[in-house]
Amino acid sequence: MSYFRRTGATTFDPTSAVGGAWNTAEQHVAPTFGLLAHLVETDRIARGRDDLAVTRLSFDVWGPYPLEVMDTAVRVLRPGRGVELVEAEVHCGARRVVTLRAWLTATGDSSTLEAGAPAAVPGPQDTPAWDPTADWPGGFVASIEVRRALENPGRGRVWARTGVPLLDGEDVGTLARTVGLLDLANGMTVRSDPREVAFPNVDLTAHLFRRPAGGWLGLDTTVTFGPDGAGVTSAVLHDEAGSFGRLAQSLVVRRLS
Structure with missing residues (x-):
């Protein structure tokens, strides 16, 4: 089982492992984020731009979309x-559903200048295991392994990983595999019960100051709800070597009752 199967030069078929959390008949957006990052990386390599690295990824979600070929x-x-x-986008049923704009910048040796990274957090081996299906349904949530330490609602530290390949029979780099988990920030340290309050994100922007190492993704997360139906999820990104970037997501907050 993988998250997607390639069906053509530009087309991909989602599997049941992509099933959404807000609606299990729709796709969870996290694997699509990883797929778009993979396409940007594949394009970069095909153009011979090994001298560039992705340092910002900004995703806009145009709306929910079904488990159909994209x-x-x-x-x-x-x-x-x-x-x-570089821009990459996904259409599903002739409708644009997700857009990525990625800045790629020249690589170079700045090791003598390295400073200012957020402090490391306790690793996955020091964080209790947690079953995310206690809060969320769907094939994607069921496919991940999570460790979580909550300080209070909306504030906590999460480590997540998956053994499910992003693409069936295709090599996928560490960046895309990591990006395919970033959207978990908004659902793993919830401020309110998702059965009572909806808080879907309409975007996700990640800034990276080094390449992620892969494996476990750490999310040191804060969720904020404002008074007028908006919210923000923000997180410092970690791997087992330390922090490597930050992300933010804009939320639409509403009661379900």
Whole structure:
């Protein structure tokens, strides 16, 4: 079982492991984020740009979408010697559902200048196991392994990983595998019971100051609800070597009753 199967040069078929958490008949957006990152990386390599690395990923979610075949496209919006802006998008049923804009910047040795990273947090081996299906349904949530330490509602530390390949029979890099888990930030340290309050995110933006090592993804997360139906989930990103970036998600908050 994988999250997606390639059915053509630009088309992909989701499996049941992509089933959503808000609605199990729809796709969880997390694997799509990973798929788009994979397409950006595949395009970068095909163009011979090994001198560039992805340092920002900004996803916009245009709406929910079913467990149906998706068509994808990648294009370079801003070519450059040391900086590029690349866009990738997914259509499902002839409707655009997710867009990614990624900044790629030139790599170089800045090891003598390295400083300022957020402090490391206790690793997965020091964090209690937790079953996320206690809060969420769906094939994607059931496919992940989670360890969690909560300080209070909406504030906590989570480690997550999956043994499910992103794509059937296709090599996928560490970046895309990591990106395919980022959307978990909004659901693993909930501020309110998702059976009583909906708080879906309409976007996700991640800034990276080094490449993730893969394996366990750590999310040191804070969820904030405002007074007018909006919220923000923010997290410092970690792997077992330490922090490597930050993310933020815009939330639409509403009571379900």
